[in-house]
Amino acid sequence: MLDAGLPVRAFFTDRRGGHSAAPYDTLNVALHVDDDPDAVAHNRVVVSEAAGALVTFLEADHGITVARIDEPTPRPPKADVLLTTTPGIALAAIAADCVPLLLNDPQTGAVAAVHSGREGLYRGVVDSAIAAMLDLRPSGAGAAGIRAAIGPAICGACYEVPENLRARVGRRHPVAVASTSWGTPSLDIPRAIETRLTELGVGPVLRHRHCTFEDTRWFSHRRDARTGRHAGVIVCEGPVGVSVPAPEDAAT
Template structure:
Protein backbone atom coordinates (compact mmCIF):
# COMPACT_ATOMS: atom_id res chain seq x y z
CA UNK A 1 0.00 0.00 0.00
CA UNK A 2 2.79 2.47 0.82
CA UNK A 3 6.47 2.94 0.13
CA UNK A 4 7.92 4.24 3.40
CA UNK A 5 11.50 5.26 4.12
CA UNK A 6 13.07 6.58 7.29
CA UNK A 7 16.42 8.33 7.43
CA UNK A 8 18.91 7.67 10.21
CA UNK A 9 18.14 11.18 11.46
CA UNK A 10 14.45 10.41 12.04
CA UNK A 11 12.78 11.88 8.95
CA UNK A 12 9.98 9.77 7.47
CA UNK A 13 8.82 9.88 3.85
CA UNK A 14 5.95 7.78 2.47
CA UNK A 15 4.13 7.55 -0.86
CA UNK A 16 1.01 5.48 -1.48
CA UNK A 17 -0.04 3.42 -4.46
CA UNK A 18 -3.67 2.71 -5.37
CA UNK A 19 -4.15 -0.62 -3.58
CA UNK A 20 -5.37 -1.69 -0.16
CA UNK A 21 -8.38 0.60 0.19
CA UNK A 22 -12.16 0.43 0.00
CA UNK A 23 -13.12 2.87 -2.78
CA UNK A 24 -15.17 1.59 -5.71
CA UNK A 25 -14.57 2.14 -9.43
CA UNK A 26 -13.30 4.51 -10.80
CA UNK A 27 -11.49 5.37 -7.54
CA UNK A 28 -10.36 1.88 -6.65
CA UNK A 29 -8.94 1.23 -4.22
CA UNK A 30 -6.93 3.53 -1.96
CA UNK A 31 -8.22 6.93 -3.02
CA UNK A 32 -7.10 9.53 -0.49
CA UNK A 33 -8.52 12.59 -2.27
CA UNK A 34 -11.65 14.11 -0.79
CA UNK A 35 -12.60 16.35 -3.71
CA UNK A 36 -12.76 13.95 -6.66
CA UNK A 37 -16.33 12.64 -6.29
CA UNK A 38 -15.64 9.56 -4.17
CA UNK A 39 -17.80 8.50 -1.21
CA UNK A 40 -16.54 10.62 1.74
CA UNK A 41 -16.84 7.64 4.08
CA UNK A 42 -14.58 5.58 1.80
CA UNK A 43 -12.01 8.38 1.70
CA UNK A 44 -11.97 8.65 5.50
CA UNK A 45 -11.61 4.89 5.75
CA UNK A 46 -8.75 4.92 3.29
CA UNK A 47 -6.98 7.73 5.15
CA UNK A 48 -7.34 5.77 8.38
CA UNK A 49 -5.91 2.65 6.75
CA UNK A 50 -2.94 4.50 5.27
CA UNK A 51 -2.19 6.25 8.55
CA UNK A 52 -2.40 3.00 10.52
CA UNK A 53 0.02 1.28 8.15
CA UNK A 54 2.48 4.12 8.69
CA UNK A 55 2.06 4.07 12.46
CA UNK A 56 0.35 7.47 12.41
CA UNK A 57 -2.77 8.79 14.09
CA UNK A 58 -5.07 9.78 11.19
CA UNK A 59 -6.27 12.74 13.27
CA UNK A 60 -2.68 14.05 13.34
CA UNK A 61 -2.29 14.14 9.56
CA UNK A 62 -2.70 17.63 8.05
CA UNK A 63 -4.21 18.07 4.58
CA UNK A 64 -4.69 21.15 2.36
CA UNK A 65 -6.94 22.36 -0.47
CA UNK A 66 -4.58 22.34 -3.43
CA UNK A 67 -5.09 24.92 -6.18
CA UNK A 68 -1.91 24.85 -8.32
CA UNK A 69 -0.68 28.03 -6.67
CA UNK A 70 2.42 29.22 -4.83
CA UNK A 71 1.12 29.55 -1.26
CA UNK A 72 2.90 27.75 1.58
CA UNK A 73 1.08 27.60 4.92
CA UNK A 74 2.81 26.99 8.25
CA UNK A 75 0.81 24.79 10.63
CA UNK A 76 1.12 23.90 14.31
CA UNK A 77 -1.53 21.19 14.50
CA UNK A 78 -4.45 19.51 12.73
CA UNK A 79 -7.35 21.61 11.50
CA UNK A 80 -10.46 21.68 13.67
CA UNK A 81 -13.29 19.40 12.53
CA UNK A 82 -15.40 22.39 11.47
CA UNK A 83 -12.49 24.32 9.96
CA UNK A 84 -12.24 24.73 6.19
CA UNK A 85 -8.96 23.57 4.70
CA UNK A 86 -6.87 26.51 3.49
CA UNK A 87 -6.06 26.99 -0.18
CA UNK A 88 -2.39 26.08 -0.35
CA UNK A 89 0.05 23.94 -2.27
CA UNK A 90 2.61 23.49 0.49
CA UNK A 91 2.38 22.83 4.21
CA UNK A 92 5.23 23.45 6.65
CA UNK A 93 5.56 22.60 10.34
CA UNK A 94 8.09 22.55 13.16
CA UNK A 95 5.99 20.13 15.22
CA UNK A 96 7.62 16.71 15.50
CA UNK A 97 5.18 13.85 15.09
CA UNK A 98 2.76 15.96 13.04
CA UNK A 99 2.44 14.46 9.55
CA UNK A 100 1.90 16.63 6.48
CA UNK A 101 0.16 15.18 3.41
CA UNK A 102 0.06 16.10 -0.28
CA UNK A 103 -2.32 14.64 -2.90
CA UNK A 104 -1.33 13.89 -6.51
CA UNK A 105 -2.36 11.95 -9.60
CA UNK A 106 0.43 12.93 -12.06
CA UNK A 107 1.78 16.09 -10.39
CA UNK A 108 5.04 15.83 -8.43
CA UNK A 109 4.73 15.36 -4.67
CA UNK A 110 7.67 17.01 -2.88
CA UNK A 111 8.58 16.04 0.69
CA UNK A 112 11.24 18.00 2.59
CA UNK A 113 12.78 17.61 6.05
CA UNK A 114 15.51 19.29 8.09
CA UNK A 115 15.85 16.86 11.00
CA UNK A 116 18.30 19.13 12.88
CA UNK A 117 15.91 22.10 12.91
CA UNK A 118 12.90 19.81 13.28
CA UNK A 119 11.12 21.28 10.26
CA UNK A 120 9.25 19.44 7.47
CA UNK A 121 7.26 20.44 4.39
CA UNK A 122 4.99 18.78 1.82
CA UNK A 123 4.44 20.48 -1.54
CA UNK A 124 2.21 19.88 -4.57
CA UNK A 125 4.20 20.71 -7.70
CA UNK A 126 2.18 20.42 -10.86
CA UNK A 127 3.30 22.25 -13.98
CA UNK A 128 1.62 25.54 -12.94
CA UNK A 129 2.92 25.34 -9.38
CA UNK A 130 6.44 24.51 -10.47
CA UNK A 131 6.41 27.55 -12.77
CA UNK A 132 4.96 29.82 -10.05
CA UNK A 133 7.60 28.68 -7.55
CA UNK A 134 5.78 26.57 -4.99
CA UNK A 135 8.98 24.68 -4.13
CA UNK A 136 11.01 27.86 -3.42
CA UNK A 137 8.03 29.11 -1.38
CA UNK A 138 8.12 25.95 0.73
CA UNK A 139 11.87 26.34 1.25
CA UNK A 140 11.43 29.96 2.34
CA UNK A 141 8.80 28.96 4.88
CA UNK A 142 11.11 26.23 6.21
CA UNK A 143 14.05 28.61 6.59
CA UNK A 144 11.85 31.02 8.53
CA UNK A 145 11.46 28.21 11.07
CA UNK A 146 15.22 27.60 11.26
CA UNK A 147 15.82 25.09 8.47
CA UNK A 148 18.97 25.28 6.36
CA UNK A 149 18.94 24.06 2.72
CA UNK A 150 22.23 22.18 3.11
CA UNK A 151 20.64 20.02 5.82
CA UNK A 152 17.35 19.40 4.04
CA UNK A 153 16.50 15.89 2.87
CA UNK A 154 14.24 16.00 -0.21
CA UNK A 155 12.22 13.19 -1.76
CA UNK A 156 9.90 13.39 -4.76
CA UNK A 157 7.31 10.71 -5.43
CA UNK A 158 5.52 9.02 -8.34
CA UNK A 159 4.57 11.50 -11.08
CA UNK A 160 4.05 11.61 -14.83
CA UNK A 161 7.49 11.50 -16.45
CA UNK A 162 8.94 13.75 -19.12
CA UNK A 163 8.71 10.94 -21.68
CA UNK A 164 4.92 10.87 -21.25
CA UNK A 165 3.80 14.41 -20.36
CA UNK A 166 2.98 15.68 -23.84
CA UNK A 167 2.17 19.40 -24.18
CA UNK A 168 1.90 21.91 -27.05
CA UNK A 169 5.23 23.28 -28.24
CA UNK A 170 4.30 26.78 -27.11
CA UNK A 171 3.58 25.56 -23.58
CA UNK A 172 6.88 23.70 -23.41
CA UNK A 173 8.71 26.85 -24.48
CA UNK A 174 6.85 28.95 -21.92
CA UNK A 175 7.62 26.55 -19.08
CA UNK A 176 11.25 26.06 -20.14
CA UNK A 177 11.76 29.82 -20.17
CA UNK A 178 11.10 29.75 -16.42
CA UNK A 179 12.76 26.39 -15.72
CA UNK A 180 15.06 25.11 -18.52
CA UNK A 181 15.49 21.72 -16.84
CA UNK A 182 11.82 20.95 -17.52
CA UNK A 183 12.29 20.95 -21.31
CA UNK A 184 11.55 17.42 -22.52
CA UNK A 185 10.44 15.26 -25.43
CA UNK A 186 8.05 12.33 -25.33
CA UNK A 187 9.20 8.85 -26.20
CA UNK A 188 7.34 9.31 -29.50
CA UNK A 189 9.14 12.54 -30.34
CA UNK A 190 6.69 15.33 -29.46
CA UNK A 191 7.08 18.31 -27.07
CA UNK A 192 6.88 17.48 -23.37
CA UNK A 193 7.48 18.90 -19.92
CA UNK A 194 9.37 17.12 -17.14
CA UNK A 195 8.01 18.66 -13.95
CA UNK A 196 10.07 16.48 -11.62
CA UNK A 197 13.30 17.46 -13.40
CA UNK A 198 12.28 21.09 -12.98
CA UNK A 199 11.61 20.60 -9.28
CA UNK A 200 14.96 18.87 -8.76
CA UNK A 201 16.75 21.71 -10.56
CA UNK A 202 15.03 24.27 -8.33
CA UNK A 203 15.97 22.37 -5.18
CA UNK A 204 19.56 22.03 -6.34
CA UNK A 205 19.84 25.77 -7.02
CA UNK A 206 18.45 26.47 -3.56
CA UNK A 207 21.22 24.41 -1.98
CA UNK A 208 19.45 21.11 -1.28
CA UNK A 209 21.94 18.28 -1.80
CA UNK A 210 20.27 15.17 -0.34
CA UNK A 211 17.77 14.76 -3.16
CA UNK A 212 16.18 11.62 -4.58
CA UNK A 213 13.08 10.82 -6.63
CA UNK A 214 10.81 7.92 -7.49
CA UNK A 215 11.31 6.15 -10.80
CA UNK A 216 7.55 5.47 -11.09
CA UNK A 217 5.71 7.24 -13.90
CA UNK A 218 2.07 7.47 -12.85
CA UNK A 219 0.79 7.43 -16.42
CA UNK A 220 2.71 4.23 -17.18
CA UNK A 221 2.00 2.46 -13.88
CA UNK A 222 -1.26 0.57 -13.42
CA UNK A 223 -0.51 0.57 -9.68
CA UNK A 224 -0.91 4.34 -9.43
CA UNK A 225 -3.66 6.86 -10.15
CA UNK A 226 -3.16 9.02 -13.26
CA UNK A 227 -5.50 11.86 -14.15
CA UNK A 228 -4.04 12.09 -17.65
CA UNK A 229 -4.70 8.38 -18.24
CA UNK A 230 -8.07 7.97 -16.54
CA UNK A 231 -9.74 11.35 -16.04
CA UNK A 232 -12.07 10.44 -13.18
CA UNK A 233 -9.75 8.71 -10.74
CA UNK A 234 -8.41 8.72 -7.21
CA UNK A 235 -5.49 10.51 -5.61
CA UNK A 236 -2.22 9.22 -4.21
CA UNK A 237 -0.70 10.78 -1.12
CA UNK A 238 2.78 11.64 0.08
CA UNK A 239 3.43 11.96 3.83
CA UNK A 240 6.35 13.50 5.72
CA UNK A 241 7.00 13.70 9.46
CA UNK A 242 9.77 13.61 12.04
CA UNK A 243 10.11 11.33 15.07
Protein backbone atom coordinates in the same frame (compact mmCIF):
# COMPACT_ATOMS: atom_id res chain seq x y z
CA MET B 1 3.35 2.07 -0.02
CA LEU B 2 6.76 3.34 -1.00
CA ASP B 3 9.22 4.45 1.68
CA ALA B 4 10.37 8.00 0.90
CA GLY B 5 13.90 7.38 2.21
CA LEU B 6 13.93 10.34 4.61
CA PRO B 7 15.23 10.31 8.22
CA VAL B 8 11.67 10.73 9.55
CA ARG B 9 8.61 8.56 8.86
CA ALA B 10 7.67 9.45 5.28
CA PHE B 11 6.13 7.46 2.45
CA PHE B 12 4.14 7.59 -0.77
CA THR B 13 0.87 5.69 -0.92
CA ASP B 14 -0.23 3.83 -4.04
CA ARG B 15 -3.62 2.52 -5.16
CA ARG B 16 -3.54 -0.55 -2.98
CA GLY B 17 -5.00 -1.24 0.46
CA GLY B 18 -8.07 1.00 0.42
CA HIS B 19 -11.87 0.80 0.29
CA SER B 20 -12.93 2.77 -2.81
CA ALA B 21 -14.66 1.15 -5.80
CA ALA B 22 -13.61 1.66 -9.44
CA PRO B 23 -12.55 4.04 -10.89
CA TYR B 24 -11.15 5.16 -7.53
CA ASP B 25 -9.86 1.74 -6.56
CA THR B 26 -8.81 1.47 -3.96
CA LEU B 27 -6.83 3.85 -1.76
CA ASN B 28 -8.16 7.19 -3.02
CA VAL B 29 -7.55 9.96 -0.46
CA ALA B 30 -9.17 12.86 -2.36
CA LEU B 31 -12.60 14.26 -1.46
CA HIS B 32 -12.96 16.45 -4.57
CA VAL B 33 -13.07 13.68 -7.22
CA ASP B 34 -16.68 12.44 -6.68
CA ASP B 35 -15.71 9.30 -4.81
CA ASP B 36 -17.94 8.03 -1.97
CA PRO B 37 -17.00 10.30 1.01
CA ASP B 38 -17.33 7.39 3.44
CA ALA B 39 -14.82 5.36 1.46
CA VAL B 40 -12.42 8.33 1.34
CA ALA B 41 -12.77 8.83 5.11
CA HIS B 42 -12.02 5.14 5.58
CA ASN B 43 -8.99 5.41 3.29
CA ARG B 44 -7.67 8.41 5.17
CA VAL B 45 -7.83 6.37 8.38
CA VAL B 46 -5.77 3.67 6.66
CA VAL B 47 -3.13 6.29 5.75
CA SER B 48 -3.17 7.80 9.25
CA GLU B 49 -2.63 4.35 10.74
CA ALA B 50 0.36 3.84 8.46
CA ALA B 51 1.72 7.24 9.54
CA GLY B 52 1.08 6.54 13.21
CA ALA B 53 -0.56 9.97 13.48
CA LEU B 54 -3.68 11.74 12.25
CA VAL B 55 -2.79 13.04 8.78
CA THR B 56 -3.73 16.52 7.53
CA PHE B 57 -4.26 16.37 3.75
CA LEU B 58 -3.28 19.35 1.61
CA GLU B 59 -5.89 21.00 -0.60
CA ALA B 60 -3.93 22.34 -3.54
CA ASP B 61 -4.27 25.90 -4.77
CA HIS B 62 -1.86 25.46 -7.73
CA GLY B 63 0.14 28.44 -6.51
CA ILE B 64 2.87 29.07 -3.95
CA THR B 65 0.93 29.45 -0.69
CA VAL B 66 2.45 28.00 2.49
CA ALA B 67 0.24 27.03 5.43
CA ARG B 68 1.67 26.29 8.85
CA ILE B 69 -0.18 23.43 10.57
CA ASP B 70 0.16 23.12 14.35
CA GLU B 71 -2.68 20.69 14.95
CA PRO B 72 -4.38 18.10 12.76
CA THR B 73 -7.34 19.40 10.77
CA PRO B 74 -9.70 17.81 8.23
CA ARG B 75 -10.05 21.22 6.49
CA PRO B 76 -6.67 22.93 6.19
CA PRO B 77 -6.49 26.29 4.40
CA LYS B 78 -5.98 25.97 0.63
CA ALA B 79 -2.24 25.90 0.11
CA ASP B 80 0.44 24.16 -1.93
CA VAL B 81 2.81 23.70 0.96
CA LEU B 82 1.88 22.41 4.41
CA LEU B 83 4.62 22.88 6.98
CA THR B 84 5.04 22.09 10.66
CA THR B 85 7.61 21.93 13.43
CA THR B 86 5.23 20.29 15.88
CA PRO B 87 6.26 16.71 16.71
CA GLY B 88 3.49 14.21 16.03
CA ILE B 89 1.89 16.24 13.23
CA ALA B 90 1.55 14.33 9.93
CA LEU B 91 1.12 16.14 6.61
CA ALA B 92 0.18 14.86 3.17
CA ALA B 93 0.33 16.23 -0.37
CA ILE B 94 -2.04 14.51 -2.80
CA ALA B 95 -1.56 14.05 -6.51
CA ALA B 96 -2.23 11.94 -9.60
CA ASP B 97 0.55 12.87 -12.10
CA CYS B 98 1.54 16.10 -10.32
CA VAL B 99 4.54 15.78 -8.01
CA PRO B 100 4.21 15.11 -4.30
CA LEU B 101 7.38 16.50 -2.71
CA LEU B 102 8.38 15.82 0.90
CA LEU B 103 10.92 17.91 2.82
CA ASN B 104 12.65 17.40 6.15
CA ASP B 105 15.12 19.64 7.95
CA PRO B 106 16.76 17.48 10.64
CA GLN B 107 18.30 20.64 12.14
CA THR B 108 15.02 22.40 12.97
CA GLY B 109 12.76 19.37 12.85
CA ALA B 110 10.58 21.05 10.24
CA VAL B 111 8.75 18.90 7.72
CA ALA B 112 6.73 19.95 4.68
CA ALA B 113 4.43 18.30 2.16
CA VAL B 114 4.39 20.08 -1.19
CA HIS B 115 2.11 19.72 -4.22
CA SER B 116 3.83 20.78 -7.42
CA GLY B 117 2.35 20.49 -10.85
CA ARG B 118 3.29 22.50 -13.90
CA GLU B 119 1.72 25.73 -12.65
CA GLY B 120 3.13 25.43 -9.14
CA LEU B 121 6.60 24.83 -10.52
CA TYR B 122 6.26 27.76 -12.91
CA ARG B 123 5.04 30.11 -10.20
CA GLY B 124 7.80 29.08 -7.76
CA VAL B 125 6.34 26.63 -5.26
CA VAL B 126 9.69 24.90 -4.75
CA ASP B 127 11.36 28.22 -3.85
CA SER B 128 8.43 29.09 -1.63
CA ALA B 129 8.68 25.81 0.31
CA ILE B 130 12.44 26.10 0.79
CA ALA B 131 12.14 29.76 1.83
CA ALA B 132 9.67 28.71 4.53
CA MET B 133 12.04 25.96 5.73
CA LEU B 134 15.02 28.40 5.73
CA ASP B 135 13.00 30.92 7.72
CA LEU B 136 13.19 28.49 10.64
CA ARG B 137 16.99 28.23 10.49
CA PRO B 138 19.36 30.86 11.90
CA SER B 139 19.57 33.93 9.70
CA GLY B 140 21.99 33.49 6.79
CA ALA B 141 22.09 29.69 6.97
CA GLY B 142 21.99 27.89 3.64
CA ALA B 143 19.78 24.99 2.66
CA ALA B 144 22.43 22.26 2.96
CA GLY B 145 21.15 19.31 4.95
CA ILE B 146 17.49 19.90 4.11
CA ARG B 147 16.40 16.57 2.71
CA ALA B 148 13.92 16.11 -0.12
CA ALA B 149 12.03 13.18 -1.61
CA ILE B 150 10.35 13.57 -5.00
CA GLY B 151 7.46 11.13 -5.32
CA PRO B 152 5.90 9.22 -8.22
CA ALA B 153 4.71 11.55 -11.01
CA ILE B 154 4.19 11.62 -14.74
CA CYS B 155 7.57 11.56 -16.48
CA GLY B 156 8.99 13.67 -19.27
CA ALA B 157 8.53 10.88 -21.81
CA CYS B 158 4.75 10.86 -21.15
CA TYR B 159 3.66 14.38 -20.21
CA GLU B 160 2.70 15.79 -23.59
CA VAL B 161 1.92 19.51 -23.75
CA PRO B 162 1.43 22.07 -26.54
CA GLU B 163 4.64 23.63 -27.85
CA ASN B 164 3.77 27.09 -26.48
CA LEU B 165 3.28 25.71 -22.99
CA ARG B 166 6.59 23.86 -23.13
CA ALA B 167 8.28 27.09 -24.23
CA ARG B 168 6.67 29.11 -21.43
CA VAL B 169 7.76 26.73 -18.66
CA GLY B 170 11.11 26.19 -20.35
CA ARG B 171 12.00 29.87 -20.13
CA ARG B 172 12.10 29.55 -16.33
CA HIS B 173 13.10 25.90 -16.10
CA PRO B 174 15.19 24.89 -19.14
CA VAL B 175 15.61 21.32 -17.87
CA ALA B 176 11.82 20.88 -17.92
CA VAL B 177 11.90 20.93 -21.73
CA ALA B 178 11.48 17.37 -23.00
CA SER B 179 9.91 15.22 -25.70
CA THR B 180 7.50 12.34 -25.38
CA SER B 181 8.54 8.83 -26.35
CA TRP B 182 6.43 9.41 -29.49
CA GLY B 183 8.34 12.59 -30.38
CA THR B 184 5.98 15.43 -29.40
CA PRO B 185 6.65 18.36 -27.00
CA SER B 186 6.53 17.50 -23.31
CA LEU B 187 7.59 18.71 -19.90
CA ASP B 188 9.69 16.85 -17.34
CA ILE B 189 8.38 18.31 -14.09
CA PRO B 190 10.16 15.91 -11.67
CA ARG B 191 13.52 16.64 -13.32
CA ALA B 192 12.90 20.40 -13.08
CA ILE B 193 12.00 20.10 -9.40
CA GLU B 194 15.12 18.05 -8.69
CA THR B 195 17.27 20.63 -10.49
CA ARG B 196 15.67 23.58 -8.70
CA LEU B 197 16.15 21.94 -5.29
CA THR B 198 19.81 21.36 -6.08
CA GLU B 199 20.23 24.97 -7.28
CA LEU B 200 18.79 26.16 -3.97
CA GLY B 201 21.40 24.11 -2.09
CA VAL B 202 19.03 21.42 -0.79
CA GLY B 203 20.52 17.98 -0.39
CA PRO B 204 20.47 15.11 -0.50
CA VAL B 205 17.57 14.94 -2.96
CA LEU B 206 16.01 11.54 -3.59
CA ARG B 207 13.95 11.11 -6.73
CA HIS B 208 11.61 8.13 -6.94
CA ARG B 209 11.35 7.54 -10.65
CA HIS B 210 8.04 5.72 -10.91
CA CYS B 211 5.94 7.20 -13.72
CA THR B 212 2.28 7.44 -12.70
CA PHE B 213 1.13 7.41 -16.32
CA GLU B 214 3.00 4.18 -17.13
CA ASP B 215 2.73 2.35 -13.83
CA THR B 216 -0.86 1.44 -12.93
CA ARG B 217 0.04 1.01 -9.27
CA TRP B 218 -0.52 4.79 -9.04
CA PHE B 219 -3.42 7.02 -10.01
CA SER B 220 -2.98 9.00 -13.23
CA HIS B 221 -5.33 11.80 -14.18
CA ARG B 222 -3.82 11.99 -17.66
CA ARG B 223 -4.33 8.25 -18.24
CA ASP B 224 -7.74 7.73 -16.62
CA ALA B 225 -9.36 11.22 -16.30
CA ARG B 226 -11.89 10.09 -13.67
CA THR B 227 -9.69 8.64 -10.94
CA GLY B 228 -8.41 9.00 -7.39
CA ARG B 229 -5.36 10.55 -5.80
CA HIS B 230 -2.43 9.05 -3.89
CA ALA B 231 -0.47 10.84 -1.18
CA GLY B 232 3.02 11.76 -0.04
CA VAL B 233 2.96 11.63 3.75
CA ILE B 234 5.53 12.96 6.25
CA VAL B 235 5.54 12.97 10.04
CA CYS B 236 7.25 15.59 12.20
CA GLU B 237 9.55 13.97 14.74
CA GLY B 238 11.36 17.10 16.00
CA PRO B 239 15.02 18.11 15.55
CA VAL B 240 17.68 15.40 15.55
CA GLY B 241 20.67 17.68 16.09
CA VAL B 242 23.36 18.58 13.63
CA SER B 243 22.99 16.93 10.24
CA VAL B 244 26.04 16.36 8.10
CA PRO B 245 24.94 14.61 4.92
CA ALA B 246 27.39 11.92 3.86
CA PRO B 247 28.40 11.95 0.18
CA GLU B 248 27.17 8.37 -0.31
CA ASP B 249 23.67 9.53 0.67
CA ALA B 250 23.46 11.74 -2.38
CA ALA B 251 21.13 10.33 -5.00
CA THR B 252 19.98 11.55 -8.36
